[in-house]
Amino acid sequence: MADSALHDIPSVYEPSLFGTYSKKIGMWLFLLSDSLTFGALLYAYSYGRISTTDWPTPFHSASIVNATIMTAFLLTSSLTMVLAVRASVDRNAKAQTLWLLATMLCGIGFIVLHGREWSNLIAEGLSLPMFPAVPGHEAASEFVNVSKTVPQFAATFFGLTGMHMLHVTLGVIYLGVVALRRKFIPILLVLWLVAWLGTPVYSPFHYGAHVLLIAAIVISIILWLKPKVYDSSDVEVAGLYWHFVDLVWMFIFPLVYLMSAKIL
Amino acid sequence: MDSTQLAIEERVAEQHRHHRKAVFFYVWVALLVMTAIEVYLTYQNLPPVKMLTILLGLSFIKAALIIGYFMHLKYEVNIMKWATICSVVGCLIIMTIFFFPDAFRILHIGVK
Numbered sequence: 001m002a003d004s005a006l007h008d009i010p011s012v013y014e015p016s017l018f019g020t021y022s023k024k025i026g027m028w029l030f031l032l033s034d035s036l037t038f039g040a041l042l043y044a045y046s047y048g049r050i051s052t053t054d055w056p057t058p059f060h061s062a063s064i065v066n067a068t069i070m071t072a073f074l075l076t077s078s079l080t081m082v083l084a085v086r087a088s089v090d091r092n093a094k095a096q097t098l099w100l101l102a103t104m105l106c107g108i109g110f111i112v113l114h115g116r117e118w119s120n121l122i123a124e125g126l127s128l129p130m131f132p133a134v135p136g137h138e139a140a141s142e143f144v145n146v147s148k149t150v151p152q153f154a155a156t157f158f159g160l161t162g163m164h165m166l167h168v169t170l171g172v173i174y175l176g177v178v179a180l181r182r183k184f185i186p187i188l189l190v191l192w193l194v195a196w197l198g199t200p201v202y203s204p205f206h207y208g209a210h211v212l213l214i215a216a217i218v219i220s221i222i223l224w225l226k227p228k229v230y231d232s233s234d235v236e237v238a239g240l241y242w243h244f245v246d247l248v249w250m251f252i253f254p255l256v257y258l259m260s261a262k263i264l
Numbered sequence: 265m266d267s268t269q270l271a272i273e274e275r276v277a278e279q280h281r282h283h284r285k286a287v288f289f290y291v292w293v294a295l296l297v298m299t300a301i302e303v304y305l306t307y308q309n310l311p312p313v314k315m316l317t318i319l320l321g322l323s324f325i326k327a328a329l330i331i332g333y334f335m336h337l338k339y340e341v342n343i344m345k346w347a348t349i350c351s352v353v354g355c356l357i358i359m360t361i362f363f364f365p366d367a368f369r370i371l372h373i374g375v376k
Contacts (some may be wrong), residue, residue: 019341021272028348035352043363051370068303070294078334079292086285192314233273237337243334250326254319255301 045156057262067257077106088232100179132202197214
């Protein structure tokens with residue numbers, strides 16, 4: 001019997017093989033490919049760690065506490081995201097927006113703490129050749145030799161955590177669009193100005209802040225071309241992305257931070 | 265959007281309505297507790313191999329909880345579960361085969 005007769009609808013599509021809607025399958029496919037990106041980065045980090053006998057352990061107790069709070073932020077954001085999805089299927093628009101904003105706040109908290117961690121490490125001498133030198137910190141640099149003797153540590157650390165931080169940033173922007181739609185664009189532009197003008201010229205975040213400007217332009221084009229009200233399926237798909245970002249951190253935190261801790 | 269997609273979306277939303285919110289709180293608490301255990305172990309100065317084994321074990325449990333409950337994969341149809349998990353695990357196994365024998369060999373002979 002034909003599918004159209006079974007479902008009593010004039011559909012030209014076959015029922016989904018995977019039992020769910022196409023947007024969700026598309027997001028899962030993206031996440032599968034992205035998991036291989038992070039898998040490759042984590043393997044590269046582990047490869048460097050195993051093959052280098054004098055691998056540095058730069059993370060003092062303060063760094064571990066900082067990273068633990070960051071982890072708590074991400075885990076809590078996953079809970080608020082689930083509650084946002086639940087509010088969306090219950091068609092409670094106000095609760096949906098509030099939970100999405102709570103998720104974004106946790107994400108911003110994570111980014112701020114991570115940025116502070118990066119800035120401290122760079123100030124102590126752990127840096128990449130592409131980063132400008134921090135004025136006045138040359139003499140007190142704790143890790144200046146690490147950057148010269150084991151350059152793969154800084155390269156893999158900043159590469160891996162930087163890629164993750166970029167994902168969290170894009171996740172916050174994604175949730176902002178789903179929660180606030182066009183109203184989020186001016187907020188994003190303000191965040192860009194704060195991040196750009198509020199960071200010193202030698203900070204990598206001074207230039208990294210332009211990601212927010214690029215995102216604002218892209219969002220403006222998308223919302224201009226296809227304005228829509230986001231429904232529960234959009235919230236669920238955004239949630240999948242957000243949980244994936246949380247999931248990746250569950251491997252970065254122990255492998256990068258806890259396995260390179262210097263507890264005295 | 266076509267009517268088939270809308271019907272599927274509504275069915276998925278209906279599935280979500282049947283999940284108890286309390287389950288998500290339990291999962292969240294379990295994730296926080298496992299994170300606390302990881303940090304506690306860091307302060308115990310365990311041998312690196314033992315430490316790595318425990319940390320990776322806990323990480324995989326946390327990942328399974330996030331994928332299963334928060335990402336809803338536990339409630340998807342079997343073909344979705346297997347297609348997703350098998351493809352990622354297969355690729356990670358291939359990466360392991362390519363990367364690690366060489367890394368251990370470098371460690372054994374020393375970096376010149």
